[in-house]
Amino acid sequence: MEVQIAVAKVSKYAVSESGDTLEVVERPGGGLSVVLADGQTSGRGAKAISQMVVRKVISLLAEGVRDGAAAHAASDALFTDKQGKVICTLNIASLDLNSGTIVLTRNNPAPVYICRGEQIDCIEEESIPLGTSRNVRPLITEIAIEPALVIVIYTDGLTHAGKRRGLPMDVGATISSIIEDQDPTPQVLADMLLAEAVSLDENRPADDISVLVLKVTSRVGDNVRRMSLRLPIDGIMR
């Protein structure tokens, strides 16, 4: 099998720095975790918050701390620092090779979609962001790693897209239509979801948007791990 992970990420219109932070860390027992945080508001202040949360979570995961405990610790640290005045959403998607599962940790009102073939489940149980109070519990979902599994995670910029024009995006329906038509790579799926949101915002995103897609394939290929990044730099050159 092969796990493929793709991210597409854009800043709010006319803001150079995205308030969303996404990083990847290798887990000590094998496998890796993708950590995505969205700091309150946008621009530099939001970036500082989401970077702080991601750094905290990543350093704990690298030490072997469990995902839920790492999220909990980041929330307590944020609450202590900001006295509940600043909040931050958090999603962790971990490929845990010890248990053979994908572990999803969520402190984010935005739902997570889990697709198996054409069956699409929406995990939308109420979930509150980090930093809102003491003892913020993350929601944990554990799923066996199996071929044809697709998981879609995003920040609230995707759900806000089009709202100022009264044309909010139906994320589930959009995922469903893309998956029905084709067997998209995770990058194609992430790109199409982001493009739909940006189009609903008339090419001027009203918020930072990040889309993260994981896909498990039955592909038998070489044993090479690959990573690629593309980073447009004109807009943020100082």
Next chain:
Amino acid sequence: MEVQIAVAKVSKYAVSESGDTLEVVERPGGGLSVVLADGQTSGRGAKAISQMVVRKVISLLAEGVRDGAAAHAASDALFTDKQGKVICTLNIASLDLNSGTIVLTRNNPAPVYICRGEQIDCIEEESIPLGTSRNVRPLITEIAIEPALVIVIYTDGLTHAGKRRGLPMDVGATISSIIEDQDPTPQVLADMLLAEAVSLDENRPADDISVLVLKVTSRVGDNVRRMSLRLPIDGIMR
């Protein structure tokens, strides 16, 4: 402009865990750093060393510490911990958007190639790994970000490829032949270099091999940042 970064990474034959660790971190002032370390020997022990070095460097870079100082600190920490008995190579490639440069930090006998069009320069000034003594100095090279720049960085598995058969790989000549024939994406270049090395080792790599390629293109596209990862999991499933 756009900066594209690609990585191809394989473990030593019959060893499930690569002793090489590569991670990416966003820099506080904008831009990002790619950190690659190769711990002495292979397997779990080497992995623990390279992970420790990468974690140390990344946490310092995230705090705004300069690349050279972060490498120096990681070397001191490793020397203190292991009394000079364990060494680890380190390369940092940073996209520094404040200065508009790519900053290359090297504590690795393996050279770095810098290509501009068909001109290929090899940076092979003597450079020693971290942890060998107190006061190990990294070599720093700073290059303006400009279109058609290609940088190739790798761990010593690439230079060792084929040596047991007396057919060592000529990395510079291989890069040159790939670049002359086509204008490869960084992923294609990384994949081809890795494939050549694995082939010289008769499909049984004698060491962990990691290849990192950065490319600057003049492409004018959307403002979307993209990342994709591919992770074969059969071999390392427990």
